[in-house]
Amino acid sequence: MSINTNEETIEEILTRSIDTIYPTKKDFYDFMKSGRQLRVYMGIDPTATYVHLGHATNYIILKRLQELGHKIVVLIGDFTAMIGDPSDKSAARKRLTKEEVVENLKSFKEQIGKILDFGNKENPVEIRFNSEWLAKLTFSDAVDLASNFTVQQMLERDNFSKRMKENKPLYVHEFFYPLMQGYDSVALDADVEIGGTDQTFNMLAGRTLLKAYKNKEKIVVTTTLLENPVTGEKLMSKSLGTGIALNEEPNNMYGKTMALPDEAIIQCFIDCTYLPMGEIKQMEEGLKGNNINPRDLKMRLAREIVGMYHSVEAAKSAEENFVQAFQKKEVPEDLPEIKAEKGEKLVDVLLRAEAVSSKADFRRLIEQKAIDEMGVGVVEGFDTTIEKTAVFKIGKKRFLKVII
Numbered sequence: 376m377s378i379n380t381n382e383e384t385i386e387e388i389l390t391r392s393i394d395t396i397y398p399t400k401k402d403f404y405d406f407m408k409s410g411r412q413l414r415v416y417m418g419i420d421p422t423a424t425y426v427h428l429g430h431a432t433n434y435i436i437l438k439r440l441q442e443l444g445h446k447i448v449v450l451i452g453d454f455t456a457m458i459g460d461p462s463d464k465s466a467a468r469k470r471l472t473k474e475e476v477v478e479n480l481k482s483f484k485e486q487i488g489k490i491l492d493f494g495n496k497e498n499p500v501e502i503r504f505n506s507e508w509l510a511k512l513t514f515s516d517a518v519d520l521a522s523n524f525t526v527q528q529m530l531e532r533d534n535f536s537k538r539m540k541e542n543k544p545l546y547v548h549e550f551f552y553p554l555m556q557g558y559d560s561v562a563l564d565a566d567v568e569i570g571g572t573d574q575t576f577n578m579l580a581g582r583t584l585l586k587a588y589k590n591k592e593k594i595v596v597t598t599t600l601l602e603n604p605v606t607g608e609k610l611m612s613k614s615l616g617t618g619i620a621l622n623e624e625p626n627n628m629y630g631k632t633m634a635l636p637d638e639a640i641i642q643c644f645i646d647c648t649y650l651p652m653g654e655i656k657q658m659e660e661g662l663k664g665n666n667i668n669p670r671d672l673k674m675r676l677a678r679e680i681v682g683m684y685h686s687v688e689a690a691k692s693a694e695e696n697f698v699q700a701f702q703k704k705e706v707p708e709d710l711p712e713i714k715a716e717k718g719e720k721l722v723d724v725l726l727r728a729e730a731v732s733s734k735a736d737f738r739r740l741i742e743q744k745a746i747d748e749m750g751v752g753v754v755e756g757f758d759t760t761i762e763k764t765a766v767f768k769i770g771k772k773r774f775l776k777v778i779i
Contacts, residue, residue, distance in 0.1 A: 376412050376498060378444040388439050392432050392646045394572050397579065397595040406566065406594055407443070413566040415440050416448035418505070418559060420456040421479035426486040427618035428680070429601045429611030432646040433569050434490040436598065440567075441492060447500045448563055449487060451480065454506040455555050486621040489684050508562040509555050520554045523587050524580070529553075532576050557581040560593055567594040601646055605638050625685045627752030629693035632677035634751050634763075637669040640676060648679045700749055710766070710774040717779050721746075721759045721767075730767075730775050745770050 385407050389400055396403050406413055417433050419426075426434075441447045453476050484493065484502065491500050512520075529550050530536055538545050553576055560568060560581030568578050578595045585593045601610040611618030619631045635643060641662070644655045661667035674694060681690035713728040725731045731740065738757060740746050746754040749766040764778050 376444050378410050378412055379442070380408050380410060381443070384439060384443060387652070388436060391652060392436065392598050394597045394599050395575075396597075397582065398592075402592075403567070403594045403596065407445075413440070413445045414448060414564060415445050415567040415569065416450050416503075416559075416563055416565050417569045418450040418452050418455075418556065419483075420452040421476050421483060424479050424482060425620035425622055426483065427611040427620050428643075428647045429571075429609070429618060431490060431621060432598050432601070433571070434487060435647075435649070436569055436596070438490050438492070441495070441498060441500065444498060446498065447491065448565070449491070449500060449502050450559060450563065451483070451502065451504045452556070452559075453480070453504045454509040455552060482622060489621055503563065505555070505559050505562070509558065512558075517551070517554070520558060520584070521550075523583055524554070553577045553580040554584075557584040560585045561588045564589070564591075565593055567596060569596045569598065571600050572597045573600065599642070599646060601639070601642065603636050603639055604642065605636070610635065610639055610643075619680070621684050623684075624752070625681050625689040625693040626696055628681050628684065629677045629690070629697055630748075630751040632680055633673055633697060635673065635676075637673070640669060640672055643676055644679075648676070648683070650679065697750065710776055712776040712778055715761045715777050715779060717762060719761050721754065721761055721777075722757070724761060724777055725767075725769065725775070728775055730769050730773060740769065749774075 385404065388407070389396070389404060415437065417437060419430065437447050437449075453473075456476050456479075457473065487493075493500050530539065535545060535549075556574075556577040557580030559565075560578075561584050565581070565585070568581055570578050575595070575597050578597070582593045582595055585591050602608065603610060619628055623631065632643075641655065641659045644650055644658065645652070658667065658672055662669065662672065674697075677697075678690045678694060681693050711728065713724060715724045722731070722734055722737045725737060726734070731737045737746075741754060741757055744753045744755070747768040748754055749768055751765070754767070761777055761779065764776070766774060766776050768774055
């Protein structure tokens with residue numbers, strides 16, 4: 376397999392959406408300039424039925440590496456998902472059943488395939504499941520794995536030490552997660568692993584085990600998380616049920632992008648699109664100089680994202696629908712308002728405002744896809760909560776503004 380060592384592409388891989396490279400950026404550069412095919416993988420636990428834009432950051436990097444000729448491995452953590460990743464958690468994560476894992480996996484390949492080229496016959500993407508090797512480990516193997524780490528090392532994790540200080544439960548099985556994820560690197564004979572900064576501890580455990588078992592160096596690449604730079608809150612989270620899914624229908628995808636905070640626009644261009652960094656830099660300078668309207672820039676972002684995962688035509692249609700609803704005042708200016716607490720259930724708010732007659736009426740409207748959060752899209756969950764001030768269209772003619 377011929378490996379492309381194009382300097383410009385390598386530089387983009389080394390810098391765009393990158394937080395830290397272990398052991399160093401130069402080590403990764405040397406790997407890519409060596410001319411040999413690298414085995415690069417990213418693991419994902421199927422803890423939800425969708426892949427969101429936050430995950431897409433990593434798959435876009437994998438796409439660039441695949442185009443250079445490197446072997447890409449998508450590792451499905453079907454075994455580790457049944458234990459639960461404690462990363463960045465203040466409490467033990469719910470353990471999934473095998474049936475739940477299978478259900479969540481159904482549309483994964485289709486969604487990831489919007490970025491990665493699964494049809495590439497010369498350099499096909501591998502899909503592996505870590506149950507292939509983890510389910511076969513004996514208790515003796517587990518003890519051997521654990522002997523490579525100390526309890527003190529495990530307790531260095533911020534979330535573990537925090538839970539200890541707060542007297543919250545810390546279960547022994549949670550220590551096994553980084554051991555198993557680390558062993559994935561050994562089983563795959565990996566050269567490079569890519570993941571978010573919340574996976575740093577787990578990925579570095581893989582470096583330790585690969586060195587111990589095969590005397591082999593592995594590059595760890597941590598990528599930036601999509602966060603609000605002002606509040607620090609994650610913009611995309613499976614655990615919190617937020618974010619923009621890659622299988623979102625065009626109008627919802629466009630509307631949810633328009634609902635992102637203005638301060639996150641540039642980071643979303645960097646992490647979620649293929650636009651050249653030079654063009655993004657010009658946008659950033661335009662924003663700082665007040666030469667660009669943030670709304671116009673966000674509409675460009677929404678078009679780019681919908682176009683990537685659907686089509687240029689779908690993006691144009693979604694924009695027309697958005698403009699019709701907001702810029703052309705489809706929403707009446709004098710609409711009823713009601714105050715609500717953040718996190719309050721939408722059904723309770725609508726009942727209090729007498730916008731629905733009963734919970735059964737609310738359920739019927741949800742099933743008919745007849746409740747819209749304007750600028751975001753159809754409300755699909757019976758347990759939807761109010762997280763920000765928003766306008767809802769109920770049925771064909773009723774509108775309600777909910778103010779946090």
